[in-house]
Amino acid sequence: MNIGIYGATGYGGMQLISLLKKHPHVNLLFLTSNRYSGKKFSELYSKFAGEVDDLLIDELSSYNLIGDTDLVFLALPHGVSMHHVKKLKSLNPNLKIIDLSGDFRIQNPDIYEKWYGSDHVLKESIAEFAYGLPEINRERIINSKYVANPGCFPTSMLLALYPLIEEDMIEGKIISDSKTGVSGAGRKENQNFLFTEIQDNTYAYNTGVHRHSPEVVETLKDLTGNEIQFLFSPHIVPSSRGIFTTIYLNLKKSFTIADVDRIFHQYYDKEYFIKLIDFIPSTKDVNRSNNVFIHYRFDDNSNTLIVYSAIDNLMKGASSQAIQNMNILFGFEEQLGIDFNLYYL
Amino acid sequence: MNIGIYGATGYGGMQLISLLKKHPHVNLLFLTSNRYSGKKFSELYSKFAGEVDDLLIDELSSYNLIGDTDLVFLALPHGVSMHHVKKLKSLNPNLKIIDLSGDFRIQNPDIYEKWYGSDHVLKESIAEFAYGLPEINRERIINSKYVANPGCFPTSMLLALYPLIEEDMIEGKIISDSKTGVSGAGRKENQNFLFTEIQDNTYAYNTGVHRHSPEVVETLKDLTGNEIQFLFSPHIVPSSRGIFTTIYLNLKKSFTIADVDRIFHQYYDKEYFIKLIDFIPSTKDVNRSNNVFIHYRFDDNSNTLIVYSAIDNLMKGASSQAIQNMNILFGFEEQLGIDFNLYYL
């Protein structure tokens, strides 16, 4: 199967490539980047010296191999992705696309335009994209050609919220306090993410105004029909990897923590990558794997249901989930090529 | 002024000593530790070679210099401190005491015993201890001989909450999601706090059951007469220093964010160590200083008031705040010997 990757040189594209090079059914056909065109991948990431060196990074605008390509991953910034989708669809109508940007995650273009602050140039195609969170949307992915790969924070939040919202167990305001490592900020030069600025530093940012907030609200509305009142509060912690999300909810009086437990098991017991555990997880539990660790408990004192989830932002939050979606699109075993859990340290 | 320190060799005692050695009115008379008796301080912390080397660390049980001592700091575990207080009061009735443990922070001994799981042996003296958070309890400290130095998390939370609760501006549940570096866990051998275990790791612990929870609730009740419904949710982040607290509150309908702003300024504009800022702070803003950075904003979408506060857990959260209390007890300028803000890195 021939694969092309647009935006191969950021951390997302890099993680994708480093996993795909071990996937038994994948032939990497081309890599693109407008910044590093003409270079070998290992000139950018010397760690992979000798591994994908037969492949030169192409210009971002290059489309010459699209006719022979079965699937492209778009690891591009939002606003850029949609232009590529438009072109790619016209060049090869059979091409499958997995977009890692935010451009096709929100079904309602008005909400997209409000939160992303830019026009959507391909509104008519949004509905063709399945939201690529297999554990809660597998059927639509199977039947799609195009997948909008979820954001890192939304992955951690939606998996924790979906069963509760689908079963209508929650009332009132939902507060999600997430803590992320800095690899999500990418490899761009940026004073704020220098080692010296991040070490021993923790802070909140974009409280209530982060673009991943409407992604959660809209996706839950699409999938369950229920609307939530939601506050998303992201934080930076001095790590490279990992997202830890703590969600505070009000359980409807008709439910108990036993119901919560029953519902989570009902939804997720057969899911290969979701671990419902009886302790509070840590990001260390999931670093460098596609796993999701979820735990919940009820605080009687404050009458609060707390749901914890931990994922690796570059894996389940981006690249390995994109491959999980690829496996679904092509009928492979879902865990093929992403079933690694090799490193505690 | 002659000073003794019980429990000199943990990080709290160490930070206290390293500050006190520069204080113009302080003579360090003795240091104790039951673990490192007979050693010099710089054998434990080689960084201070030559600086407090004339002073041998004594046994923890040693009381021989108490008659000549003006003030002792107790940097001991809870449950141990109270036994020392009992003895010290009997040996020198004029002695002033600043206790950094939790033993005298909670006025109601039943609540202490419930949360700390051990009997209080000096219930009759709890009321003699002023809660040592100068910015909200200065008058009682001035008129006291004994000070219960606040916990690190409560310092970050109480300063953020007090004006709002005193002015009765809040209704419903208060959720406080705090993130702390690991120096609070001390210097004890502990597998969980090895470098290899903490690097790139973030997790919640003791949600709703941390002992700093009743410290906040009871202190607010004592100082304002108001009771709150409170959920304290602490987290570990891979740092040495710093506490970042994000508090989610429901503002009563009769108030706006402008009222919040006005009240905070009314309470804190004259406070030397509190900075009310117009951006979200970070722990880097306060590391290695006695400063507290506070910010607040209102999220219309979820109808939530968010208050952020950042402190250094070993400074304002422990040792420099203890010296601030000492300065008050002895009538020195409050910032004397703790007015350092020297290191961004």
Place this chain on the structure above:
Amino acid sequence: MNIGIYGATGYGGMQLISLLKKHPHVNLLFLTSNRYSGKKFSELYSKFAGEVDDLLIDELSSYNLIGDTDLVFLALPHGVSMHHVKKLKSLNPNLKIIDLSGDFRIQNPDIYEKWYGSDHVLKESIAEFAYGLPEINRERIINSKYVANPGCFPTSMLLALYPLIEEDMIEGKIISDSKTGVSGAGRKENQNFLFTEIQDNTYAYNTGVHRHSPEVVETLKDLTGNEIQFLFSPHIVPSSRGIFTTIYLNLKKSFTIADVDRIFHQYYDKEYFIKLIDFIPSTKDVNRSNNVFIHYRFDDNSNTLIVYSAIDNLMKGASSQAIQNMNILFGFEEQLGIDFNLYYL
């Protein structure tokens, strides 16, 4: 193939297990630990929840399954390993053994006893152990039943030195300045390796007296017949993983850097895991892989040949190299189950 692991719960044993669980020919038969007997592996490393949970950790002294075992790995402290070897040999003469301790690395027991400070109880068996550095000792490993898996530092140094010493290109003193992350110190409670003690800390230790020094000298003597004058100078840097070694040598006048280059390529061009690169490597280049990155240059000014090598101390420096040796012992493809290079971050 049935495998047992003695000392399964340290970082070395843990890394071994997490790799072996994916190896196509391995059946994990038993895990032992005298400290955590009766527990499941995932109770110690929650990250692996559900993955090796059918296997209870046994007592260290347990030998009941040895008759059915094809190979054991000993991930035990030096001085302990040799006692197990003695017992294991008597219980099952067909059993293959890969020992990760230092007990059988040095062929001369007098030198072992001098540097390790303890008697060797199995001197007669030392010669049965092949030194398990495949790239320079493959033939002896193939023909052995027992392998002494190299130390982490010696792996980084021997691969950099062997071709030069074998070809007799060096004269005078060899200085090796190595920098290691702290995972080599293991998971034991240890004040010195707390996060708070290691962050932003770099220091030398055991200069000239580290036990890995005679391992290098003796191995080179055994394999090449040449003796070297050697100073090994290890350092701790604030990382979890990685060893970076900088070696300073005097090239004999009859040789040039071109000869060095030619010889290294002659020895290593066919080695799958060794990358001879034309830039200075970094530990990031090798973290979480079995790769070795080697570079060399000549400084005219000081007339010095510098050889740099980078390895992952837990992988090529311990566990994945042990599996490489296993693959050789059993005739599998050498890179089977250790051919991962998935994570730049």
Place this chain on the structure above:
Amino acid sequence: MNIGIYGATGYGGMQLISLLKKHPHVNLLFLTSNRYSGKKFSELYSKFAGEVDDLLIDELSSYNLIGDTDLVFLALPHGVSMHHVKKLKSLNPNLKIIDLSGDFRIQNPDIYEKWYGSDHVLKESIAEFAYGLPEINRERIINSKYVANPGCFPTSMLLALYPLIEEDMIEGKIISDSKTGVSGAGRKENQNFLFTEIQDNTYAYNTGVHRHSPEVVETLKDLTGNEIQFLFSPHIVPSSRGIFTTIYLNLKKSFTIADVDRIFHQYYDKEYFIKLIDFIPSTKDVNRSNNVFIHYRFDDNSNTLIVYSAIDNLMKGASSQAIQNMNILFGFEEQLGIDFNLYYL
């Protein structure tokens, strides 16, 4: 005393300002930066909110207050500094200057031009600059108006080498293997120093070709008359602060380690900031102080003298040493305003 700082906004300038604001004799008159002109210092470093906010950062070219200025610090890149010196000398002949760049450290302009790759525009003034390492060059600093503040690595190396070279105790090649944190790379946007790139990463760079190499060789020649054969081998370790230098030397046969010890004590026993210790130091011993920790030992096996030194690169390696020089230039007590050793963590 009126002070101006050119290049106020890098880490060097920032550390200088954060120390000078506490110095009893200093009035900060102006700060300049060509990048952040018009901003307040605390807009760049929010940690210092309210502390130096009356001072707007000026354009780098601004000279309007020079007539009222007693001293300027130049915290500028090499090649830029010399142009400012030229202008400043002409504007105010009484002005004292402390230059933190490399422009006036090397007395021989040919060597400067060779290693720095650019013309020196003020060769005639180089001799007016005293090399500002007080512990080995105090007399010349006292009698100078201009000081070339030493580089960070050279400070760590020269203090370790000077007594040995001055006493002519060394023969043959000297190898200095240094390990530094990344704050020396500054606050510029730079992909290589992102948190994600530096965490768990260690590597050598510029072996034999770093500009701090001739600074050591030339300064020793100037001060002692002796020439050395020198290899400087710097490394990056994942820290913010700290330089750890390990120097390998050949002691002349006529000397023993006892002589080394005697000489070091003879030279440094009266030095306030140098600690000759009987253990190997660590960067943690000196972080955030102006102290230098030095240790030495002799390895009989390899016939090598090893000297270890640890400094804080931003303090003794740059800013606090610049203030030490200022104190000397103006006849203040040498440790005034830099005598802090407050933080172990």
